[in-house]
Amino acid sequence: MTPDSTPHSPSRPRYLWQQPDWPALVVDGAVLAPALESARVEQGRLLGLLDAIGLVPAQEVARDLWAQEALATAQIEGQRFELQAVRSSVARRLGLDDAAASAPDRSVEGLVDVMQDAVAQCAAPLDADRLWRWQSALFPGGTSGIQRIAVGRWRDHADPMQIVSGPLGREVVHYEAPPSRQVAAEMGRFLAWFEATRPAAPGAPSGSGAGVNGLVRAALAHLWFETVHPFEDGNGRLGRALADMALAQDLAHRQAAPQPFSAPIFGVALRMLVNRGAYYDALNAAQRGTTDVTAWVLWFVQTFVQGCIASQAVVRQVVDKAAFRVRMVQAGVNPRQVKVLERLLAAGSVELGGGFLGGLTADKYTRLASTSKPTATRDLADLVAKGLLWVSGQGKATRYGIAVPGWTQPAVE
Known part of the structure; x- marks a missing residue:
């Protein structure tokens, strides 16, 4: 004892x-x-x-x-x-x-x-x-x-x-x-x-x-x-x-x-x-x-x-997601892009304990959307042009994040 x-x-x-x-x-x-x-x-x-x-x-x-x-x-x-x-x-x-x-x-x-x-x-x-x-x-x-x-x-x-x-x-x-x-x-x-x-x-x-x-x-x-x-x-x-x-x-x-x-x-x-x-x-x-x-x-x-x-x-954050989905509809995204954007929305923001691990890359997009690398690159460029994703880095360090005001995503694995 x-x-x-x-x-x-x-x-x-x-x-x-x-x-x-x-x-x-x-x-x-x-x-x-x-x-x-x-x-x-x-x-x-x-x-x-x-x-x-x-x-x-x-x-x-x-x-x-x-x-x-x-x-x-x-x-x-x-x-x-x-x-x-x-x-x-x-x-x-x-x-x-x-x-x-x-x-x-x-x-x-x-x-x-x-x-x-x-x-x-x-x-x-x-x-x-x-x-x-x-x-x-x-x-x-x-x-x-x-x-x-x-x-x-x-x-x-x-x-x-x-x-x-x-x-x-x-x-x-x-x-x-x-x-x-x-x-x-x-x-x-x-x-x-x-x-x-x-x-x-x-x-x-x-x-x-x-x-x-x-x-x-x-x-x-x-x-x-x-x-x-x-x-x-x-x-x-x-x-x-x-x-x-x-x-x-x-x-x-x-x-x-x-x-x-x-x-x-x-x-x-x-x-x-x-x-x-x-x-x-x-x-x-x-x-x-x-x-x-x-x-x-x-x-x-x-x-x-x-x-x-x-x-x-x-x-x-839920309000932010709803507003972003309206922007998605207005921008006319394709089904592949919808699937990936919804995954990013589900991950949430880093500030609330979420975020897409390591940020989104072209390789991850390829796997998530079940598509080819060239198609993934075109889809990502299109989403950046429509203001739905932001991009940082160059070459293999290129990362994409969902463009919701106030949200951040981790930039590295």
């Missing part, structure tokens, strides 16, 4: 759940006020953009944002999915055509199912059975890797539930969750709080949840769930799904009309992945601190702000 795993006296609590006033989490509203105001401004801008572009483009945005979130929440846990498998899974749920649809992947389907249920069914009660079904969906074979794990129930092993890093024999214990024997009671308190603080539906009488800011509630829900760590595996993905559920409930409470789509749109998981070190540090500090969790909530709200800003850029 490592020094960190030794039981501690209640008079000297090491972890949040050992504090005498746990789970009465508190925050300093004055400290949070500027960040919460900024968050509402950026959230409003995102929702305004989505409302302005119409339902069909908004669904395309929803697909892109949802796919990004699914990839990110899995990657935080070291799980990597194929982008096309995730996009296809999301597209099916949104009722969108997917020309490049791939065969369903059970692990991808399970994660996307959880995310959909959390957001689209955010009005449904959250209870233990629902969480058990979520966790089962993440592990369709009942294993994590090749190890069998407890699926569809709270963890029940006698060993400490620890967050550990480092090589075997020199592990560092970052956090130890409550013993398994306490999980049922801990989760009973969490679920009661989550339901009691649920925002009232538009037009309904205000309930006890009316006094809890929706963004603060999402941050508290994620921290509380991660602190209990109720499952043998899958806690991180489920904790982020719970945050999405709380954000969806908050959005439904604030909007007079239902959402035009049911998908995670605020990009929180992606920002957590991008700032993974800071995410772990903030969570670990909160789990080793007192029940005043202002610092954690502030970090979460600031991450929400960053996510909204990044999501706004995704919306603008």
Whole structure:
């Protein structure tokens, strides 16, 4: 047993759940006020953009944002999915055509199912059975890797539930969750709080949840769930799904009309992945601190702000794509050119994590369009002349990029 795993006296609590006033989490509203105001401004801008572009483009945005979130929440846990498998899974749920649809992947389907249920069914009660079904969906074979794990129930092993890093024999214990024997009671308190603080539906009488800011509630829900760590595996993905559920409930409470789509749109998981070190540090500090969790909530709200800003850029990229397609039609491009231009549009812009690897070359055009080198050269020159592609370099260093204002493509492999 490592020094960190030794039981501690209640008079000297090491972890949040050992504090005498746990789970009465508190925050300093004055400290949070500027960040919460900024968050509402950026959230409003995102929702305004989505409302302005119409339902069909908004669904395309929803697909892109949802796919990004699914990839990110899995990657935080070291799980990597194929982008096309995730996009296809999301597209099916949104009722969108997917020309490049791939065969369903059970692990991808399970994660996307959880995310959909959390957001689209955010009005449904959250209870233990629902969480058990979520966790089962993440592990369709009942294993994590090749190890069998407890699926569809709270963890029940006698060993400490620890967050550990480092090589075997020199592990560092970052956090130890409550013993398994306490999980049922801990989760009973969490679920009661989550339901009691649920925002009232538009037009309904205000309930006890009316006094809890929706963004603060999402941050508290994620921290509380991660602190209990109720499952043998899958806690991180489920904790982020719970945050999405709380954000969806908050959005439904604030909007007079239902959402035009049911998908995670605020990009929180992606920002957590991008700032993974800071995410772990903030969570670990909160789990080793007192029940005043202002610092954690502030970090979460600031991450929400960053996510909204990044999501706004995704919306603008969809608008850019639509405008470019109009230019394509007006320019009279041939089917080969359409195929390649659509591949470039699908790759997106470097600023949003996309871009066509190494830029477009004549050789790549030849392969993508299934045509000859001379035809590829003529097609590319024609697209440059029509203002649909830009060109840089000479000879073998010649690269082409899609001419969407503000977009860039990588210039080298």
